[in-house]
Amino acid sequence: MMALLEVKDLKVRVEEREILHGLTLTVNEGEVHAIMGPNGSGKSTLSHVIAGKPGYEVTDGQILFKGEDLLEMAPEERAAKGVFLAFQYPVEIPGVATMTFLRTALNAQRKARGESEYSTPDFLKKVREVSKSLNIPQDMLKRGVNVGFSGGEKKRNEVLQMALFEPSLCILDEMDSGLDIDALRIAADGVNALRSPKRAMVVITHYQRLLNYIVPDVVHVMSRGRVVKSGGKELALELEASGYAQFEAA
């Protein structure tokens, strides 16, 4: 099995404060990993550093994606190579129609990979298919990106992008927060539909319930900027019962 993402002894500072203290994580092709951990343990920080968000200083360690040094790449390069982060808090972009945004982004990624750009009809067909399966109404796509979307709609819009861009690494940061039960099932179905032997997923969540829908191969516990325990899907159930106290002490 080939390693898709290798995070090695990663140390990250934000505003002079170290948040990740030597984090190691390997995700192979075809696998689904869950990351659980208390508030403030650094889960979003890890996802941001993988996506290339500015403001984080990597002081040690490395991140390899398909064997390449991810930290050397601009965020848009990472996206074109197949890294996708579904944000915990998707931003609103007034004045940029969702449809325009989707087409511009998809074509920018294709162009960067040396692929031909989608024609408008092909693109529309694809968006229509995907949004239908995610229960996203067409008129939502005419609005500004996430503008006036409910919390759940914003999350579904992230899954829509994921389905459209077909990345090889999907990181879902608390995709389940703010989703009602039906929306959760629809979004999880969307994610499951993307599971493939070539694609890996990292699912960050606080709730075991999501993992009933998206069943992970590996569960990691993060605490204070490190992965402190890894195990099978039963680890999530254990955590549900016992909480994080045992790791906090460590």
Added chain:
Amino acid sequence: MNVAVAKTGGGRAVSDLFASAEGRLSASPDVIAARREAFESYERLGLPHRRIEEWKYTDLRALVGEVLPLAAAPDAAALKRASDAVKAHAIEGARKLVLVDGVFAAELSDVKALASEVSLMTLREALQKDPGVLKTVSTDAVIALNAALATDGVVLSIADGAQLSAPVQVVHVATAASVSVFTRSQVKVGKGARATIIESFVAAGAKTYQVNDAVIIAVGDDADVAHIRLMDDAPDAVNITSQFVTVGANTKLNFFNMTSGAAVSRLQGFITLAGEGSELSINGVNLLQKTEHGDTTLVVDHAVPNCVSREIFRAVIDDRAHSVFQGRIIVRPDAQKTDGKMMTRALLLSDEAEADNKPELEIFADDVSCGHGATAGALDDTLLFYLKARGLPEKQAQALLIQAFVGEAIEQIADDGLREHVIGMAERWLERRS
């Protein structure tokens, strides 16, 4: 004391200019007298400078220095170049009136098609009868210079009740380098008429030139007018435009200005609401890069009660460019129930970009609702990162956000085709960014 200063800006070159212009401007003794008077007024004042309050941010003595020699009338080669430029900037369906280097070019204009719907004269023709077009209630030096030197223009009259079937596009084309061009036009819109007037400023090969344009617009009662000005002059050009607009009662006037060219430009608009129940929508976008200086100065004068004015302006400023917005709303003592709002926002794309916003409310009535707002700031990093994380390179991510920013003003253009045309201009400007 000011006289000595005025000489350096007004200077000998300008005196020679008037002498050379006089020969080209054959007209009645009345017109000659009016021009002479205007010229003397200019000579007393010289080019505006920073100690003239209205020109505080746009010091023409520092930015422009001197007035270039008057452009010669275009020859056949110039007309050919102009014709190509007019085609390149054509707006679908519009009927064109073309001024090349300050001279009306009938052969490039849709005179016949227009004749059935509007009454048309050139400025030259109009001046043979009446020097009235040269008169404006202003003591501004650049306007006086325009009255003294205007070589041509269009004088349009749209009859009461006329519903124009197509927009009228006045195209100013510059083909000659190192010259100045003076034009003055007049538009009268009759009671109940409906019209779309577009003004375009374009270059046909010329790089360094100066445009001084004046437009006098009188809109009657119950009219519905869209007025779009598209300034796309050469990067080294100077464009100073003065507009005088009077609006009758129960009229709708929707104005939009796009500044996306010229090293130094100023649009100064003096708009008077002279009839009750009218609605003004005044909007614009300044797109500036390199060391460009773009000034929009507007005075909206609510002279009568019960009118609405809305101003939405956006400036995008890159490199070391400088954008100026001066907006004054005057509400006269009688103008009760005035509703006047003005909002201007500047987007600074570089640390050296500069924006000056000077909103002013002069309110002499007590039962009014007026307000203004001004902001200046950079692009939002969080939004930029979101777009980049979705695969958009920096410049493209910026471009999307810039288009959204200017879109807030551009969306005020009601006509779909014209709005798309203006969006296209903004896109071309974004592509020019290095």
